[in-house]
Amino acid sequence: MRNLFFSTALGLALVTSAANAADVDTIAVLTPEQGSDFGWNQQGVDAARAAAAAAGVEIIVAEGLGYGDVRAPMRELAADGADLLIAHASGYNTAGPEIAEETGVPVAIVDSPDALKAGLVADYTLSGHEGAYLAGRLAAKMTTTGTVGIVVSGEPPSWNSQSAGFAAGVRAENPDVNILYSVIGPAAYSDAAGGNRVTTSVIAAGADIIFGQGNGSSFGMIQAVESNQATDGSDVLFIDVIGDKSELDTGHLLTSVVWDMTPVYSAMIEDLKNDTFGTRSYSISLADDSVKLLKTPQVDDEAWNAVMELRDQILSGDITVEAMFDAEDVRAMVTVAE
Amino acid sequence: MGGLLTEAFLSSLLTGAIVAAVPILLAGLGEQMSEKAGVLNVGIEGMMLMGAYTGFLAAFQTSSLWLGFLGGILGGLLTALVMAILCVRMGLNQIVIGIGLTLGAEGLTALLHHFQFSRSYPRLPAPERLDIPGLTDLPVIGPSLFARHPIVYFALLAVVVLALLYRRTNLGMTLRAAGERPAALDVAGGNVVGIRLAAVLFTGAMAGLGGAYLANIAAGLFIPFMTGGAGFIGIVLAMLARGRPLWVLIGALIFGAALSLTTALQVAGSTMPTEVIQMLPFAAVMLVLVLFGRRAKLPSALAVSYERGAR
Numbered sequence: 001m002r003n004l005f006f007s008t009a010l011g012l013a014l015v016t017s018a019a020n021a022a023d024v025d026t027i028a029v030l031t032p033e034q035g036s037d038f039g040w041n042q043q044g045v046d047a048a049r050a051a052a053a054a055a056g057v058e059i060i061v062a063e064g065l066g067y068g069d070v071r072a073p074m075r076e077l078a079a080d081g082a083d084l085l086i087a088h089a090s091g092y093n094t095a096g097p098e099i100a101e102e103t104g105v106p107v108a109i110v111d112s113p114d115a116l117k118a119g120l121v122a123d124y125t126l127s128g129h130e131g132a133y134l135a136g137r138l139a140a141k142m143t144t145t146g147t148v149g150i151v152v153s154g155e156p157p158s159w160n161s162q163s164a165g166f167a168a169g170v171r172a173e174n175p176d177v178n179i180l181y182s183v184i185g186p187a188a189y190s191d192a193a194g195g196n197r198v199t200t201s202v203i204a205a206g207a208d209i210i211f212g213q214g215n216g217s218s219f220g221m222i223q224a225v226e227s228n229q230a231t232d233g234s235d236v237l238f239i240d241v242i243g244d245k246s247e248l249d250t251g252h253l254l255t256s257v258v259w260d261m262t263p264v265y266s267a268m269i270e271d272l273k274n275d276t277f278g279t280r281s282y283s284i285s286l287a288d289d290s291v292k293l294l295k296t297p298q299v300d301d302e303a304w305n306a307v308m309e310l311r312d313q314i315l316s317g318d319i320t321v322e323a324m325f326d327a328e329d330v331r332a333m334v335t336v337a338e
Numbered sequence: 339m340g341g342l343l344t345e346a347f348l349s350s351l352l353t354g355a356i357v358a359a360v361p362i363l364l365a366g367l368g369e370q371m372s373e374k375a376g377v378l379n380v381g382i383e384g385m386m387l388m389g390a391y392t393g394f395l396a397a398f399q400t401s402s403l404w405l406g407f408l409g410g411i412l413g414g415l416l417t418a419l420v421m422a423i424l425c426v427r428m429g430l431n432q433i434v435i436g437i438g439l440t441l442g443a444e445g446l447t448a449l450l451h452h453f454q455f456s457r458s459y460p461r462l463p464a465p466e467r468l469d470i471p472g473l474t475d476l477p478v479i480g481p482s483l484f485a486r487h488p489i490v491y492f493a494l495l496a497v498v499v500l501a502l503l504y505r506r507t508n509l510g511m512t513l514r515a516a517g518e519r520p521a522a523l524d525v526a527g528g529n530v531v532g533i534r535l536a537a538v539l540f541t542g543a544m545a546g547l548g549g550a551y552l553a554n555i556a557a558g559l560f561i562p563f564m565t566g567g568a569g570f571i572g573i574v575l576a577m578l579a580r581g582r583p584l585w586v587l588i589g590a591l592i593f594g595a596a597l598s599l600t601t602a603l604q605v606a607g608s609t610m611p612t613e614v615i616q617m618l619p620f621a622a623v624m625l626v627l628v629l630f631g632r633r634a635k636l637p638s639a640l641a642v643s644y645e646r647g648a649r
Contacts, residue, residue: 064448181615183604216564331612
């Protein structure tokens with residue numbers, strides 16, 4: 001009798017669950033800049049397309065929406081039948097949950113782990129801090145001036161954790177290496193001229209390797225790296241993040257902490273189908289190669305092999321890289337001039 | 339912090355200030371002439387952006403920075419032509435048209451960039467520099483001030499030329515009359531519409547040149563929305579300068595230095611919060627506005643369209 005009761009209960013639960021499981025036909029991704037920037041926007045759009053294709057759902061790409069108010073395009077996409085809105089910019093974190101409440105369409109936002117709401121709002125606070133740590137180890141091995149620079153166009157949590165990871169890697173490899181840190185401006189994501197100006201100053205202050213996080217402003221950083229020489233006369237090298245700019249490289253790209261967001265978006269679609277959307281945050285890691293370092297001709301085999309050994313140590317747990325999302329933590333790790 | 343006050347770093351600080359100041363200076367000088375003639379050119383941000391795009395396009399296609407600057411001037415000029423026709427010839431609201439032009443230029447240049455460059459992000463080579471013999475070797479200020487691209491010297495020369503134009507020539511008086519007493523200028527046989535048209539076109543050319551400088555020298559590439567409000571800062575400088583080009587130069591240098599200082603303080607490891615440091619340039623503008631804003635003397639007929647015989 002008891003078995004019959006449990007069997008019936010289990011059967012009812014399964015039937016109910018199947019009946020409640022959301023149908024996902026279409027997802028939409030919203031980006032502030034065009035999805036062709038070799039960085040945050042492109043990786044987001046490419047990953048959303050890949051995840052949609054893998055799940056067999058339609059994808060709507062709304063790109064180049066800027067950093068302002070996106071409520072209107074979000075409402076439009078909801079009206080067009082999107083079953084999930086991926087709001088791919090930290091500037092959309094206020095509008096996203098509001099639109100989710102208003103339209104009932106689930107929204108995924110970034111850098112807001114406290115904003116989870118079952119069925120409506122999910123967060124993906126991505127961090128390549130482990131990859132950045134490896135990049136820091138590599139930079140400390142290869143610097144000839146003994147000074148490296150971190151240039152960022154803003155201080156969102158994802159970038160803070162990478163800046164901190166990079167600084168931790170440099171410190172672990174060689175505590176005597178100076179780390180200079182500079183923010184271009186508040187949300188200066190597309191300020192290429194600012195990226196160039198700030199990077200030029202950081203190079204003049206002694207840095208010969210620049211760890212740059214900037215979206216559109218990264219191109220200004222690269223221009224500065226290509227146009228200036230280090231204070232010891234050597235070429236300056238650049239470490240990029242998120243995307244792969246190797247096809248634009250003229251011999252100054254040391255590596256990139258590349259992100260693949262496909263597993264994140266695939267998990268979102270899966271959770272949506274299973275009615276578990278909004279119950280957890282999503283992340284990327286070295287373990288599934290959703291975070292990895294880019295190999296370029298500027299890295300010699302010996303240094304690369306050493307870094308890959310360090311990667312294995314992170315995966316085995318011998319090295320732990322703590323994710324620090326606060327800008328204060330980053331500033332506490334950089335060099336203060338005497 | 340003293341450890342970072344090396345010659346190279348101070349030189350870089352000055353260089354950063356000059357690089358940041360030049361586009362604002364060019365835009366501010368252009369805006370000043372427009373305002374003198376009675377046209378409030380709010381569209382200057384859009385003119386800069388168009389100049390940045392066309393300037394970069396020309397430089398990239400021809401591999402010549404000078405043709406790039408010419409392209410920037412033409413881009414700004416064409417955008418200003420729209421403003422001139424709608425606001426000066428047709429008498430439409432200058433502020434509304436100016437905002438519309440800026441928004442239109444933002445959209446158009448972003449679209450053009452998307453189709454042309456967004457898959458390749460081409461960059462220009464480092465610009466050549468003109469060394470001033472005997473001065474370039476001076477410590478700290480030498481490389482910063484006397485080893486710049488010739489366009490920087492052109493911008494400084496423009497300050498002198500415009501100051502002389504406004505103070506010493508009939509054209510300068512005519513410009514002032516168009517902004518202060520357009521009806522009187524008309525009665526005296528002057529061509530109010532003609533002089534305002536010319537002033538607006540000059541503004542477009544200078545703003546376009548400033549945009550081309552931003553794309554070709556300061557950044558080495560074009561990125562959508564890259565002017566980032568430089569045109570609006572130019573408007574503020576022109577309004578505060580009370581018609582004097584030298585004051586536009588001083589204002590641009592103060593803003594550029596404040597902008598460059600934000601990097602210097604961070605690189606020196608200042609414990610001041612980044613947010614506070616980054617407010618410095620804008621706080622400087624606000625401070626100047628508070629101190630000198632009330633003394634700003636604007637032309638009586640600024641932003642008022644002129645129609646012969648209208649009361």
